[in-house]
Amino acid sequence: MGTISLKNISKAFGSTQVLNNLNVDINDGEFLTLVGPSGCGKSTLLRIIAGLEQQTSGDVLIDNKNVNRVRASERDLAMVFQSYALYPHLTVRRNLETPLRLRDYNAFERLPLIGNFSPSKKEKTESINQLVNKTSETLKISELLDRKPGQLSGGQRQRVALGRAMVREPVAFLMDEPLSNLDAALRVHMRSELSELHNSLKTTFVYVTHDQAEALTMSSRMAVMIDGNLLQLDTPQEVYDNPSSLSVAQFVGSPKINIFKGTADSSGTISFLNVNLKRKSSESNTDLHIGIRPEHLEITNESNENTFSGTVAYRENLGSDIFFHVNIEDGSNKIIVRGLPQFTHQISNGSSVNIKRVSDKALLFNQAGMRVQFTNA
Amino acid sequence: MEAKQYIGEGWKHAILIIGAIVVMLPFYMMVSMSLKSQQEIQSISGGLIGAQETQTFPVCVKTGYSEETCTMKPYQYNYWFAFEKAPIPRYLMNGVIVTLSIFIIQVLVALPCAYALAKLRFYGREFVFSMVLFCLLIPVHGIALPLYVMLAQAGLVDTYSALILPWTISVFGIFLMRQFFMTVPDELIDAARMDGMGEYAIVWKVMLPTAIPALLAFAIFSVVAHWNDYFWPRMVITGNRDLFTPPLGIREFRGGIDSDEFGPMMASIVTVTVPLIVAFIIAQKRFIEGITLTGMK
Numbered sequence: 184m185g186t187i188s189l190k191n192i193s194k195a196f197g198s199t200q201v202l203n204n205l206n207v208d209i210n211d212g213e214f215l216t217l218v219g220p221s222g223c224g225k226s227t228l229l230r231i232i233a234g235l236e237q238q239t240s241g242d243v244l245i246d247n248k249n250v251n252r253v254r255a256s257e258r259d260l261a262m263v264f265q266s267y268a269l270y271p272h273l274t275v276r277r278n279l280e281t282p283l284r285l286r287d288y289n290a291f292e293r294l295p296l297i298g299n300f301s302p303s304k305k306e307k308t309e310s311i312n313q314l315v316n317k318t319s320e321t322l323k324i325s326e327l328l329d330r331k332p333g334q335l336s337g338g339q340r341q342r343v344a345l346g347r348a349m350v351r352e353p354v355a356f357l358m359d360e361p362l363s364n365l366d367a368a369l370r371v372h373m374r375s376e377l378s379e380l381h382n383s384l385k386t387t388f389v390y391v392t393h394d395q396a397e398a399l400t401m402s403s404r405m406a407v408m409i410d411g412n413l414l415q416l417d418t419p420q421e422v423y424d425n426p427s428s429l430s431v432a433q434f435v436g437s438p439k440i441n442i443f444k445g446t447a448d449s450s451g452t453i454s455f456l457n458v459n460l461k462r463k464s465s466e467s468n469t470d471l472h473i474g475i476r477p478e479h480l481e482i483t484n485e486s487n488e489n490t491f492s493g494t495v496a497y498r499e500n501l502g503s504d505i506f507f508h509v510n511i512e513d514g515s516n517k518i519i520v521r522g523l524p525q526f527t528h529q530i531s532n533g534s535s536v537n538i539k540r541v542s543d544k545a546l547l548f549n550q551a552g553m554r555v556q557f558t559n560a
Numbered sequence: 561m562e563a564k565q566y567i568g569e570g571w572k573h574a575i576l577i578i579g580a581i582v583v584m585l586p587f588y589m590m591v592s593m594s595l596k597s598q599q600e601i602q603s604i605s606g607g608l609i610g611a612q613e614t615q616t617f618p619v620c621v622k623t624g625y626s627e628e629t630c631t632m633k634p635y636q637y638n639y640w641f642a643f644e645k646a647p648i649p650r651y652l653m654n655g656v657i658v659t660l661s662i663f664i665i666q667v668l669v670a671l672p673c674a675y676a677l678a679k680l681r682f683y684g685r686e687f688v689f690s691m692v693l694f695c696l697l698i699p700v701h702g703i704a705l706p707l708y709v710m711l712a713q714a715g716l717v718d719t720y721s722a723l724i725l726p727w728t729i730s731v732f733g734i735f736l737m738r739q740f741f742m743t744v745p746d747e748l749i750d751a752a753r754m755d756g757m758g759e760y761a762i763v764w765k766v767m768l769p770t771a772i773p774a775l776l777a778f779a780i781f782s783v784v785a786h787w788n789d790y791f792w793p794r795m796v797i798t799g800n801r802d803l804f805t806p807p808l809g810i811r812e813f814r815g816g817i818d819s820d821e822f823g824p825m826m827a828s829i830v831t832v833t834v835p836l837i838v839a840f841i842i843a844q845k846r847f848i849e850g851i852t853l854t855g856m857k
Contacts, residue, residue: 235750256756268751272769285756347755 184246185211185354185387187232192241194227201227202411204241209355214381214388218398219408220434225391226359228408232389233357234258245354256285261348262357265364267340269332275343276315276328282351283311318350338369345380355387362397374400395435399423407431429552432474438506440546441480441518443473451558453547456491456511458540462557464547471555472548477506479544480520482527482536490537493518498532500524509536590833594826597634601822610634617641619821638823639831642813645824648831650802651809655832658723658805659786665728666782667775674737675763679749689738695731701791708795718803722796727786733778740774741767776843787836806832 187209194202201224209215217225230236232243234255243250250258261282269278284293287307292298319325322342332340341361348356362370362377378401381388392398398405399419406416415427426432432440445455451463455473464471483490496517497508505527507520520538522530530536547555588608593601596610598617612633620630620641632640642648676682677689707726708717716722744767752762768775790807797803804812810832813825 230750233750233754235753255750255753256758260754262751262754264747264751266745266747268745268747270748270752270766270769272772282755285761347751 186244186246187355187387187389188242188244188247189228189232190242190244192228192231192243193239194224194231194236195239200411202231202238205413207406207413207416209387209389212385212387214378214390214401214403216390216392216398216402216405217408218392218395218405218434221393223408224411225393225408229262229357229359229389229391233260233262259351259354260357261351261353261355262359263344263348263361265360267332267344267361267364269340269343269347271332274329274331275319275324275335278332278343279315279318279328279346279350280311282347283314286351287311314350318346321349322346337365338373341365341373349384353386355389358388358390360392361390363392363394370397377401396437399435407434409434426546427554429472429474429548432546432548436476438477438519440474440476441516443475443516443518445471445473447471456513458489458491460545461542465556465558466549470550472550472552474546474548475540475544477519477521479541480518481539481541482507482520482522482530483539484537485539486537490539492535492537494535495530495532498530507536509538590826590829593822594638594830595635596823597637598821598823600634634823638827641821642824642827642831646809646812646828647801648806648809648828651804651806652832652835654803655787655806655835657720659783661720661724662727662786663779663782665724666730666733666778669729670733670737670778671768671771672760672763673734674741675759675767677734677738678741679744679746680759692731692734692738696735704792704795711796717796718798718800720803723793723803723805726792730778730782733782736778737771737774740771744770780840780843783839784836 187207189205189207189209192202192205193200205228207215217228219225227236231238234243234250234253238251245258245260269275270281273281287310288298288304289301292301292304292307298304315328316325319328322345324339324342324346327335327339327343332343335343341364344361362373365373374397377388377390381401390397390402402419404417405419405422407414407422409430414431415422417425422431423435426435429442433442443455445453447453447464447467447469449468451465451467453460453462453464453471453473460473486492491511493509493511495507496510499506499508503524505522505524507522507527507530509518509520510516511518518538520536547557549555592608595608595612596606597613597615600606600610612635614631614633616627616631617637620637621627623645630637677685677692711717711722711725716725748766748770749762752766757765787805788807789805793803793805793808797805797808810825810828813821813828
């Protein structure tokens, strides 16, 4: 119930290739996020799962059944759209009823007036009403049922759109950036609501977003897509701590990871700026990118062979943290360092600071942007 | 400052009032003449409604009515005689049948066409649309004769079909609705597909309700054009008076042995025009409602 497999999915619009040979297995009851910068093909992938778009090659399997030739309406999936896409001329109640009416009533029963003569219609109407009432209570939209979408706020429309997806109890929910039209505070609030909803429904969620924070906070696994390629599919923590490539490392995490240019000599010793790392690279005699996240750098009073210095160009105070944008002395890099307010509140723009690394946190990437491991020695 | 503003506004209003007078004057003449007697009309006297003196009307007597029946006030006579002389209710009914049939079939054809041209991807779509645009350029009168010949061959001259059939595919309607459908978000259609609607259900249950304002605009164009059309009915209705549309009916009052009698003629024109004006006023109100109702971004 609710597994989705994508096998060798490719999609091209004319001569532009948007998806390259993607393989994803989505488990039952999982909250899988497809995340990537805009234009990476994540929405197209979702639309292929939904059946709204036809893949150029490859197979879509839902519950181990090939659905390549099955129409969107018969895949038993529900979708929530970015613009909510509620029927503007129908009340909230009718919006929620629509998918059920289309599923439960037969063609004759859907006819106006004479459809009411069908003996089984009354029973079906009863069950539709019950489902609508149950869903609207879960989502706390019972008092909105008689309004039209035009009279609702953004957050309320969002709930109604969720409700319209939920009433049918589909095998999986597909969500296409459903939170991006909400204001910042509501978006953060809806994240937790969506997670709770997922926990209580225990249905598969496939969630598309360009916001890596949404992916990190909500998903059980996240798939990072860039330029039509699936770069990494893993738990959010694993993707954050152990990115498979430079692009993933740079996309996930805010503020962005700091990248230093460095080298590995013939023995594999890594050096950048004036610093040498203790651990050695598995690739020797090469240029490397060394990635260190802002929270793994500290501002310090020490000055030794493990620190480097720079000038604060800009101080970004978030209350709980202060991020310092620092120009490194040799002028090659501009990096971001996290400081805790209680230790660093007196540092202002223009002051020079010494920066120290937290050891064992650096990530290595080769010139092609692929991850390089440290040697175990 | 304020005084200057008033002068500026005053100018605008003055120009608008002059424009309104120019437009309204023929209607004023029409209503006025439908109330006055023949002498007052010909001597251009009597103001809006004339003296309304009870008199005996010679044309009425000549037609064969008794002098007693022909003695009444001019406004009564004009409207009574208009309805006596020609079956105006019949003409009005014909007008309603023809314009409504045309409009309904036009919608049945134009909406699915416009939906396909705006929202479905298929090979040759741009070509089809360019043909639609091309057809907009063809003047009706240019193809009137071939159309007439075809209808004659099919034996349809002097039938309702002849009045209705040639207008059932409105290129203008397809174009107008297509332009409107372009503005409907694709996500709404995708949502309907996910809910389980087929393409025809989407046209009638999703696109039609959101397109009410555009449809009303099209209704005004279509109904006014075909209600007032004189050229086409004149061509295909050659003998059967029972099929006359209102503009053909008015022609009954022109010329003939009785000479021109303007009073009853104008009375019949007023009767023919009023339904359209009433319909327009109602539609206009709904038109504005329609725009505010569709709370779409």
